[in-house]
Amino acid sequence: MSQRILIVEDETDLAQILAEYLQRDGFVATTIADGLAAMAELRRAPPELLLLDLMLPGMDGISILRELRKTSDLPVIMVTARTEEIDRLLGLELGADDYVCKPYSPREVVARVKTVLRRTQGAANVVASSTPHRSALEIDADAQQARFAGKNLELTPKEFRLLQTLAGKPGRVFSRSQLLDALYEDNLEVSERAIDSHLKNLRKKLAPAFPDEEPIRSIYGVGFAFEW
Structure with missing residues (x-):
């Protein structure tokens, strides 16, 4: 129906x-x-x-x-x-x-x-038939490792934490400031634009796992959301 x-x-x-x-x-x-x-x-x-x-x-x-x-x-x-x-x-x-x-x-x-x-x-x-099976993405917090369909995604510690934060609450919109807080817990004075660099690299590494869609959505003037 x-x-x-x-x-x-x-x-x-x-x-x-x-x-x-x-x-x-x-x-x-x-x-x-x-x-x-x-x-x-x-x-x-x-x-x-x-x-x-x-x-x-x-x-x-x-x-x-x-x-x-x-x-x-x-x-x-x-x-x-x-x-x-x-x-x-x-x-x-x-x-x-x-x-x-x-x-x-x-x-x-x-x-x-x-x-x-x-x-x-x-x-x-x-959900379109071309959409990857959502359960194929695994995030192992203990091992600090992300896998897609059983294959390790070679992420830096910052990229892993960024993915863990976004994918942990799919659909939620995170501002740059919130993502910075998740990545830099020691309160270093880091430009919010540092998030853009980490996101760019993370998107490249996720691209083979999500060939037909962009799982990290940019929301102009607000932030970013992981949709899967």
């Missing part, structure tokens, strides 16, 4: 385009332009995932998300043009699973939908 995606967006042309892209990928997409109507629909027939615009008539997206989180762990991707709200949207206070900034590519949104669903129970059917 196709998974249902509820798109709450008051720009009707944009919502319709997004719905069409989702339908091409086998989803059932429903659009609603009003926040209060969306809240009623969520109570009546919860979808598998909610695409929720921040600015809405009737009831804004943050209010909808706050109300929803009182009773539900429904996956939510927020859509926003207000980048200053991103930290709140992804924080524990509100608990969005991901966000997309306007203007966006509909293809990018579909990819984000698949990624979030892949992280939730019962969403295995949206």
Whole structure:
């Protein structure tokens, strides 16, 4: 049975385009332009995932998300043009699973939908057959060694700790500052840009294990997340 995606967006042309892209990928997409109507629909027939615009008539997206989180762990991707709200949207206070900034590519949104669903129970059917088996990646904290499909990944201590931090909480967004704290426990004065160098090297070493995807996602202005 196709998974249902509820798109709450008051720009009707944009919502319709997004719905069409989702339908091409086998989803059932429903659009609603009003926040209060969306809240009623969520109570009546919860979808598998909610695409929720921040600015809405009737009831804004943050209010909808706050109300929803009182009773539900429904996956939510927020859509926003207000980048200053991103930290709140992804924080524990509100608990969005991901966000997309306007203007966006509909293809990018579909990819984000698949990624979030892949992280939730019962969403295995949206994982493409080319996606590596997630259990093939092993992280041995005692031996300080990472393996993929039984083969050692030749990582430096810093690269291993970086992978351990990101992959230990898949989907969570880490800022450069948080990653620095994980890598340099002695509080050395290290530039946040040092993380970029470690990430570049780690991505190269992970590339053979993930030939069809980039497991470490860069989130502009926020940080990085490991998605597997």
